[in-house]
Amino acid sequence: MFVFSQTVFAPLVPLIGYRAVLALSGYVVCNVAFIFTAIYFYRLSVIILKDPTAALQASVLFCFNPASIFYSSIYSESLYALFSVGGCYYLVSRANNIPVLWLALSGFARSNGVLNAGYFGFQAMHQAYDAFYLKKSAFLALWILISGALRCICIFVPFITFQAYGYYNMCLGRSSDEMRPWCKARIPLLYNYIQSHYWGVGFLRYFKFKQLPNFLLASPILSLAVCSIIYYVKSRPEIVRSLGFQASVEEKSSMAVIFSSQKPQRSNDTQFSEKYSSRNQENHNLKSRKKIRQGKDLAEGRTVHGSLEKLGYTSAFVLPFILQVGFMAATAFFVMHVQVATRFLSASPSLYWFASLIMTSHKKWGYMIWVYCFAYILLGSLLFSNFYPFT
Secondary structure (H helix, E strand, C coil): CCCHHCCCCHHHEEEEEEEHHHHHHHHHHHHHHHHHHHHHHHHHHHHCCCCCCHHHHHHHHHHHHCHHHHHHHHHHHHHHHHHHHHHHHCCCCCCCHHHHHHHHHHHHHHHHHHHHHHHHHHHHHHHHHHHHHHCCCHHHHHHHHHHHHHHHHHHHHHHHHHHHHHHHHHHHCCCCCCCCHHCCCCCCCHHHHHHHHHHCCCCCCCCCHHHHHHHHHHHHHHHHHHHHHHHHHCCCCHHHCCCCCCHHHHHHHHCCCCCCCCCCCCHHHHHHHHHHHCCHHHHHHHHHHHHEEEEECCCCCCCCCCCCHHHHCCCCCHHHHHHHHHHHHHHHHHHCCCCHHHHHCCCCCCCHHHHHHHHHHHHHHHHHHHHHHHHHHHHHHHHHCCCCCCC
16 A cells, blocks of 8 residues: 555645545555455366366355455455465465465465465375375475475464564563563463453353344354355265375375375366366356256266266365364354454355355355345445444
């Protein structure tokens, strides 16, 4: 915002004032970030689902997500979603250090960016297993674990930096009487103290009768999250129980960037993404899939003639996203101000993949999802812009 106000929009300062130029800069940054997030989301969805039609439907749904007001106004959601979704895209398509930078930047946008370290933890766990038990290389397994730990630390750097900045400004050089209680803690965390002391955030602390309307406000997004998790668990119980270790050889080979310690020269998923980049190929693929769907229920997520393309949402590749959204949904319900769940979960890709699956297999529920999205866009725009609590 500062850079834009000093460069691109600097000529507008004499006309509308510096404060308005800052607001305009923030508005442009957030909306442009939202557009690029949708692009990255589509690319990520094509790689994961291996279905351009479902990927496009999920991406459109993301563009009209129920927390859209926060992506269109001057808020941190757009930048967080851009770095989070973009980082996941680079993680599953290139298997290099670019996603470390992107996911670390997501932590600068929002504190829950630290949860993205789970992707590297999941990757390191599987690659170390592959190296130690299958390739019989203890040194390679140790190197993978160390590398994964370093990547996770990089994701935590923004959060740690913020805590250190707060401690430096508010605790150092002060007498014991002047210090706030969090300064004297064994691990001084400014953010946790603010949430607990001023906002009343804590385990089950929001479970009060007067907060029932807020639970109702968050119930649609939480219900969607719970249903997406239940559907995945029922479809692939062996994958969930084993945390992906019982995935088929075919799946692991297709998803070597996560499950194998051997770096693919060029991932099949990237080739798949490029294969369907043209509109003509996508239209041809849509027609062929419509013919298949006339006789087979693809919504069940089972393979047809051994093809991984039919797994879609139930692919083992989706498991890390399911684990993350499960943790976030539980945190939002039991710990946080529950009404924040609508925007807290709004950048979770698995929700839109599951919603896309529902819209394909159950038209009635598909209409309900669209009604929910548009109703919350309207409600959120009215309440948020008039300084009423929304999420």
